[in-house]
Amino acid sequence: MSERNYRAAIIGTGAIAHAHAQAIQETRGRVSLVAVADVDAGRAAEFAATYGGAARAYASAEELLRAEELDLAHLCTPPQTHAPLACACLEAGVTALIEKPPTLSLAEFDALAEAERRTGARVATVLQHRFGPGAVRLRRMADAGDLGRPLLATCVTQWYRDEAYYAVPWRGTWESEGGGPTMGHGIHQFDLLLSVLGPWREITAMAARQARAVDTEDVSMALVTFENGALATVVNSVVSPRQTSGLRFDYEHATVEVEHLYGYTDDDWTVTPAPGHEDVLTLWDKDRSEEASGHAGWLAAVLDALDQDRPPPVGTADTRRTMEFIAALYASAFTGERVRSGQITADSPFARRMDGTGAPWRNA
Template sequence: MTFVQEPSQPLRVAVVGTGQIARFAHLPAVRSVGAQLELVAAVDVDESVAKEFATSFGAGAAFTDVATMLDAVRPDLVLVCTPPAWHAEVVVATVRAGAWAFCEKPPTASLAELDRIAAAEAAGGGRAEFVFQWRTGSAAEHVRRLIADGTLGRALVAMVSTTWYRDAAYYEAPWRGRWETEIGGATAGQGIHAIDLLLSLLGPWRTVTAVADTLERAIEVEDTSMAIVRFESGALASLVTSVLCPREDSAVRIDLQDATVELRQHSGDGSGWTVVPRPGLGDDRLAAAGPVPHDVPASHGSQLRRLVDDLRAGRAPATGVGQVRPTVELLAALYKSAASGRPVRAGEIGPDDPYYASMHGGRGTVSTG
């Protein structure tokens, strides 16, 4: 069962993990939804931090244990803002308690953990939605329709780059840069935004061939990766991810038969989409594509508002386990390809594969070198 209240009453919201992502992304999202949500609890392993958060942001009671909070407060919705290694544990507990989870990226540390969440949902109770806010907003939805409808022809080539900069101080946080706690490096932590957006636009992928390495930072995980992905549609895509780039940029470019659609941004609000037609494309075809709208930005708030609507209406979450599994599987396959030096097929990584249980496949390395 779920603990959803009547539509006239706010949904009771708990925050698990009270670090920067909770304070600077999830709390503004909660505020943007307004009176439909009420903060009732904060959980952090550091009791003083949990109490400070609860007091500063009006989050009600403070806890150091998720199970105790779920039993005492019985929230409707839990914002999962812990380091990645604890995502699955918190989400499974939340779902089993009958609440919904809104979980930060990367969704889980492995395909095995994601399947464990699916099993918890199937047993009855709550549901999980995963934060991939770049999928949201009016611009991304418009581009997704253009591609799905074939308005500008089929996709042929795509290029995705996440070239950001994270200095050595960034990795001083004890959970960053380690397989055990961050579960991956630049690809899983930074590149995943653009990679997931691409998959949501182009559909099922078929194979991935990748290289990954730690070129500069003193960390266990990769600071750079490159990959070639072939999609079931036949389209080819290149993925470049690095945290060693002083001039920061993000780009998702898709060359269709009749136009190039491209997103360039670093803010993440989806306002940088453009459409460039091929030479000679008729005005009627271009008019059919329409201007790219930017009235609703891509944001945590946009995704959270949609989640609240789905929860209220009893609908399945739009970015649930089934929708994000291709992204988690591609991450695992990318790491496997980088370590093995060969292409990896979709569906290849099953329960008997070491990359099913962890992104490093038990090797603790990111490359064949």
């Protein structure tokens, strides 16, 4: 497989942009950072000097897209800007690599997917925990039948975000973030859950505003059934002082677990075989790695796909399943009803906005 050199830009130079820039550096020449844009021109110039050497700095994405010949654009801006910026990239023939959440609603995501089909350019969402060695190994062993049938899973994102965190104007509102920890924090863990267990069938959920002075929820919980018969619980929180990110999968032949915070290595995984299935440990340990989950592994997978003229991971089809899961969780939480996959059609209020008919505390 021949490797190309890709010309990339980073749009938005806040905290997460540094992870993207470092991932570009770790490609060792497969990607060149040629341009940077930020509404704060001084910050853009400083960022370009730090990571891009000769990279040019722009005060707007529009100016950058007009001036540069690009292959990739990393979108690291606040969530409400993701969809319009991604569409602008597609119109320019540039692959859009979008930080989570990719859009504010399912309808907005479907419009983005239509723009991808119309232009022939590509979109991928940054859901990097799928690409750590442990997750790759787990999916491979599960697909090979080494673990037996999946029976039960638990997925928790219990983080802590204080009032100072929500003092940033675009945080904590449906209009700017699209949702609370379900949308912007837990998405990493339950996206990994979905990537392992496959299509979900139905969801029953709750959401509450427990402690933060925000418009969105600060806690949500869900019970999920999957097409393969597995059952799962999903918890998302930003009010948990002891922070953790965890996944546990109980298969017929073993329990496979990972607990970390913002990224894992093989040392964060444990495997407990069922009696008589100790060979699972041998299979798990065969390909141990020192690599951490993160943006570098995700970007390498994107580049490998583009080198082979394949759609990059996580593409629109995969991401839509995760976005539909979020919409269904909110719909169940706010209506008190069980929601099935495919039930949220284009005319549903929960397709147009994640809060749909309105959060129950809105008028309290």
